[in-house]
Amino acid sequence: MTQATIEAPRWLEPHEQAAWRAYLEMNAKLTAHLNRQMQADFGLSIADFSVMVQLSEHVDGRMRVLELARAMDWEKSRLSHQLTRMQQRGLIERSNCSEDRRGAWIVLTDHGRKTIETAAPGHVEVVRTYLFDVLSADQVDALGAISRAVADRLDAACTGVVDPCQTADTCD
Amino acid sequence: MTQATIEAPRWLEPHEQAAWRAYLEMNAKLTAHLNRQMQADFGLSIADFSVMVQLSEHVDGRMRVLELARAMDWEKSRLSHQLTRMQQRGLIERSNCSEDRRGAWIVLTDHGRKTIETAAPGHVEVVRTYLFDVLSADQVDALGAISRAVADRLDAACTGVVDPCQTADTCD
DNA sequence: CGGATTTAGTTGAGCCATCAACCAAGAGCG
DNA sequence: CGCTCTTGGTTGATGGCTCAACTAAATCCG
Numbered sequence: 001m002t003q004a005t006i007e008a009p010r011w012l013e014p015h016e017q018a019a020w021r022a023y024l025e026m027n028a029k030l031t032a033h034l035n036r037q038m039q040a041d042f043g044l045s046i047a048d049f050s051v052m053v054q055l056s057e058h059v060d061g062r063m064r065v066l067e068l069a070r071a072m073d074w075e076k077s078r079l080s081h082q083l084t085r086m087q088q089r090g091l092i093e094r095s096n097c098s099e100d101r102r103g104a105w106i107v108l109t110d111h112g113r114k115t116i117e118t119a120a121p122g123h124v125e126v127v128r129t130y131l132f133d134v135l136s137a138d139q140v141d142a143l144g145a146i147s148r149a150v151a152d153r154l155d156a157a158c159t160g161v162v163d164p165c166q167t168a169d170t171c172d
Numbered sequence: 173m174t175q176a177t178i179e180a181p182r183w184l185e186p187h188e189q190a191a192w193r194a195y196l197e198m199n200a201k202l203t204a205h206l207n208r209q210m211q212a213d214f215g216l217s218i219a220d221f222s223v224m225v226q227l228s229e230h231v232d233g234r235m236r237v238l239e240l241a242r243a244m245d246w247e248k249s250r251l252s253h254q255l256t257r258m259q260q261r262g263l264i265e266r267s268n269c270s271e272d273r274r275g276a277w278i279v280l281t282d283h284g285r286k287t288i289e290t291a292a293p294g295h296v297e298v299v300r301t302y303l304f305d306v307l308s309a310d311q312v313d314a315l316g317a318i319s320r321a322v323a324d325r326l327d328a329a330c331t332g333v334v335d336p337c338q339t340a341d342t343c344d
Numbered sequence: 345c346g347g348a349t350t351t352a353g354t355t356g357a358g359c360c361a362t363c364a365a366c367c368a369a370g371a372g373c374g
Numbered sequence: 375c376g377c378t379c380t381t382g383g384t385t386g387a388t389g390g391c392t393c394a395a396c397t398a399a400a401t402c403c404g
Contacts, residue, residue: 012296016304019316026319027199028245029326039362047390065353073200078391080354085389102352102399124184132188134325135318142314144191146307147198153306154201211392219360237383250361252384257359274369274382 030130037126042119047082048091049123052108052116055092061108064097068106091115202302209298214291219254220263221295224280224288227264233280236269240278263287 012020031046038044054071055061065083069076083106086092091112097103108116132140184192203218210216226243227233235243241251255278258264263284269275280288304312 010297010300012300012304015316016312019312019319020299020303022316022319022323025245026323026326029323033326033329035362045390066351073197075392076353077355077393081390084354097352100352100400102397104353125182127192128182128184130325130329131192131322132184134321139314139318139321140188140191142311143318144187144194146311146315147191147194149306149311150303151194151198151201153302154198154205157205157302207392217360238381247362248383249363249385253360253362256384269382272370272382274367276383
């Protein structure tokens with residue numbers, strides 16, 4: 001239980017409430033828009049895209065599964081399923097690993113590399129058009145600072161768990 | 173196609189890139205945390221919770237399906253599936269509508285109302301702890317303004333489509 | 345060496361989201 | 375009335391996410 005006994009509910013102030021709802025709305029719409037654009041124009045999900053971005057930023061376009069999972073902050077299971085689907089579509093390949101025979105290298109295929117190089121500009125364009133073009137320079141900085149602060153706070157809560165909260169005893 | 177021919181990619185500036193990645197990270201972690209807390213403590217998803225919040229804010233705790241869909245900005249199909257699952261768990265009920273015999277009223281059950289009243293304080297507590305307690309008053313205002321601006325921009329792009337982008341010709 | 349523990353990664357079940365197709369009731373109109 | 379169009383809502387297929395359980399290789403340690 002996160003909160004066993006709640007003494008005083010401490011409701012949100014009106015302007016906090018407004019900010020929270022606006023944030024939820026922005027987030028839902030932005031995510032939906034990015035996903036739709038990716039799917040419609042290139043048949044990719046944001047998840048596909050993110051995996052390929054990580055791979056393409058590494059020399060040889062190859063990474064170990066857990067390395068990738070840590071970089072993306074994904075559960076290994078989620079990533080494994082994702083990789084299976086991407087492999088079926090020929091975007092990546094699994095090649096086995098001589099250093100550690102349990103392990104696997106995940107490699108971006110030529111087709112995968114071409115796909116992401118084609119898709120990336122359109123994606124950036126959407127992010128620019130609907131986010132950065134709408135914000136002032138100060139707002140961009142504010143968004144960065146806010147996001148960093150909240151992300152760090154959440155990191156501090158789940159201290160250094162690799163596979164986040166894998167046992168029953170969640171971070172609390 | 174969103175971008176048929178791309179002349180100059182217009183990549184993101186370093187500080188924009190940083191802000192964007194931080195935003196994605198915050199969002200992923202915050203969403204995951206909220207979902208986990210809800211699921212672990214009350215067996216609810218955020219989707220369940222959101223639906224019940226809408227219903228509970230209406231007199232009699234009942235709404236028509238499309239009214240609910242519009243209020244939440246969900247596709248009607250998504251909502252319909254969601255309602256089916258919630259009905260199976262006894263959180264809501266469908267009762268048929270005398271005014272329009274195609275339609276249905278969605279009603280919060282007693283169990284549903286109790287559930288959300290129990291769950292709400294814990295949810296708010298998490299939002300407060302990991303978001304608002306971390307931010308200054310100025311940052312809260314900034315977050316509200318940023319979110320509103322971006323959400324409005326996205327609204328303007330998909331002008332007044334109820335069921336967002338239902339045909340092949342997506343908003344753009 | 346040999347047994348216990350940890351680490352790397354996969355698998356399956358169940359819930360959630362999206363898309364396209366569908367059905368039935370109302371509304372407009374000749 | 376009867377025909378079409380629109381609206382309210384559901385359904386099925388498919389892909390994605392989470393949790394728990396599992397396999398197999400590596401490591402630790404006596």
